Amino acid sequence: MNLDVFFEPKTVAVIGASEKEGTIGRAIMLNLLEKFRGKIIPINIKYDQVFGLKCYKSVLEVPESIDLVVIAIPAPSVPQVLEECGKKGVKGAIIISAGFKEIGGEGIEREQKVVEIARKYGMRIIGPNCLGVYDAHTGLDTIFNPSDRQAKPSAGNVAFISQSGALGAALLDWFTEQGIGMSKFVSYGNAADVTESDLIEYLAEDSKTSIIALYIEGVSNGRRFLCSIVKAIAKGKPVIVLKAGKTERGGRAVASHTGSLAGSYELYLSAIKQVGGILVDDLHDLLIAINALQNLPRPKGNRLAIVTNGGGAGVLATDSAEIMGLKLAELSQQTIDRLRKVLPPAASPYNPVDILGDAPADRYRKAIEIVLSDDDVDMVMVIALLQSPALNADELIDVLKYFKDRTSKPFVFIAPGGSYTMKYIEKARKLGIPAFRDPVEGVKALTYVYEFSKAIERARDRVSLFC
């Protein structure tokens, strides 16, 4: 399925374009004018000009051809306007307007009508009841939040598709804050025509996308959805899923939000896991998963070694590793002997390896080198309480960089603390080392990359099973 028209149109018409403060039509125009490199055509019966561009009363009056329209007018007028778009030969429509299936009654009929019109003319629709599309590479941006309130990530390789516009908007902010580069963002709302599965299949083939993240409430066709995930994974692209409607009450809330059925969360859970999708619990974990999958190599197994200068943090990490499905590696006798030689007598050469509160960076270097070279260790977590007077944090960052450049095993860096510590977490992140303040977050990062390494092994078999 080709959805290119939604991301790289040559000409976009904004139906409902306006200069009026506080309107959606104004925000969309300004966002497009700021970044989009194609042609922008405002449509509004009220105006002759919008931001210096000639404004037409209808798409039918526009002399040139139009690839894509963005519709931001009250719902009752949408069907007629869409009919005109069809006649004009428009290929895609993003319908921002709300007031369709999600309100029930006449809204359901209105949505059916809109779909019929689109089918009649071979036009594709994203929405209605959505934020639409942001393509960080082409600058196409139909998101109606003003740019001083809503950040947009720079161009990169993560796609995010969201049934909820508002959560999508929040995640655009978070992506930007964390420096996560984005390929394409789609808020698809009621999914009247283009569905989550269409989008996943399209992104699986999209050369600019390497990681696909989703927020879904319900899906329109379970089997196709699972197939689209498997296909993306078979292409080497992890699919991260945040599914809402876990509880009965959550499911009821879904129905009044996008008018879809949440279905049984347990069923989703096992089905998505079965095809190798990475299920996350909340928005925060979604970001951890992206960070991990962008930066970490794939581990051979789930045997984790921990090197720490603080015993308590090692204990918390051990607990959450075991709970999340990792295994604490049983270090080989050789490794234990080698650690004993380089560590002080009060240190613990067993896993978690406690190199003590007075450890300088060089003791970290020795211990990390030894555990990384153990064949029974698949992944490593380095925990450092940087507050220790014995530790030069800049030296430790150099040590981490040294191993990052040399090992094929994934490792993460944990530094619990405040503003002093955060500086070094940022430094590590800039080097492409996933770094966090809480051991639990590091365990999650390693778990997600382990799950993906398992998923990719089995993806080819699963394509024939699920597609």
Next chain:
Amino acid sequence: MNLDVFFEPKTVAVIGASEKEGTIGRAIMLNLLEKFRGKIIPINIKYDQVFGLKCYKSVLEVPESIDLVVIAIPAPSVPQVLEECGKKGVKGAIIISAGFKEIGGEGIEREQKVVEIARKYGMRIIGPNCLGVYDAHTGLDTIFNPSDRQAKPSAGNVAFISQSGALGAALLDWFTEQGIGMSKFVSYGNAADVTESDLIEYLAEDSKTSIIALYIEGVSNGRRFLCSIVKAIAKGKPVIVLKAGKTERGGRAVASHTGSLAGSYELYLSAIKQVGGILVDDLHDLLIAINALQNLPRPKGNRLAIVTNGGGAGVLATDSAEIMGLKLAELSQQTIDRLRKVLPPAASPYNPVDILGDAPADRYRKAIEIVLSDDDVDMVMVIALLQSPALNADELIDVLKYFKDRTSKPFVFIAPGGSYTMKYIEKARKLGIPAFRDPVEGVKALTYVYEFSKAIERARDRVSLFC
């Protein structure tokens, strides 16, 4: 039990005091000199002066009496030095040094010896293998991390006691960052003499402490521990517990950290819940619990109403509320009718109340007022996607403040987003309104305060049962 000597001594001797860069003895001296208002006496056989203060070779040489000593010398010398302290009539000793029970073998014997000496002279000990004490009110600070790396919270009413020094240090940073005021901090390490139960009982009576938070790996006497928690709750003080060693491997890691037994986590879990302690899963949740318990009134029940301008966030909040044990309130017919009157037709007057993406602050005011006045609503979550062009965030903060000053029901504010949004989260927090970026965090905050409201009702009965 009176432990005043550890928090408000008149005279403190630092055994192992030094000016040498990178030493623990230097950091402790500098931290004490910065804030402590009592007398500081350095002890070190190597020096005559430390930071301009006369330095003695032994406490026995000091002419005046000494209330408290901080011992930061290698473990093998500790018993002899402690014997001298006993002879001198010192009342309390904080033993920072590691190399005791946690290393096994001779370490165990050494710790027993230290306890015998203390008992002989009627001296109390905190530690060994710990960071010691920070009292934000008296300025007593024995934490050996340099002040440019380690933040210290200002004076307030939250006490934190930690079996792990390193995690304690990290939490001091986080408290500072979040503006949480602290009464007393104790890292008690191996708990050779003063135990977690002693400290909880002491803090239950401490007029400067209103909230008690703990990080524990194992406890020395289960029944006394539970009794101490119940007593604190009966005094109106919530006790928040982060317990490490949840898994078998975590338990093994505990043993090599502080030499204690982690015990069965399930047993702890049910016992702590039974006495009304608030169990949290990780460091992050510990901070949410403190924020909630400091700022929110106690709810009458667990029936939550959600008001949101974004359906997806409402769904996520609903899910996690149901999972955490809150109930989505069934709004009365009157409430639903009143909401219908003030909301647009496409809005949802059911719970979660979706007031739509184009909601201005005034629509929030009306909807919040109506749900707060419903007798079947015990608590409220206000969710706002501040990115919306229709919403003036300053006006919304005024609305929240208005209700904060007038309602006796707890409410929290959720604003998913980036830097623009964070400004308003900070504004809300400064007004004493718990505010978060993720709905899940708000649900946790409300859950903790609900758990405490149940615990306090039953605390008096439980005192007779458990003490």
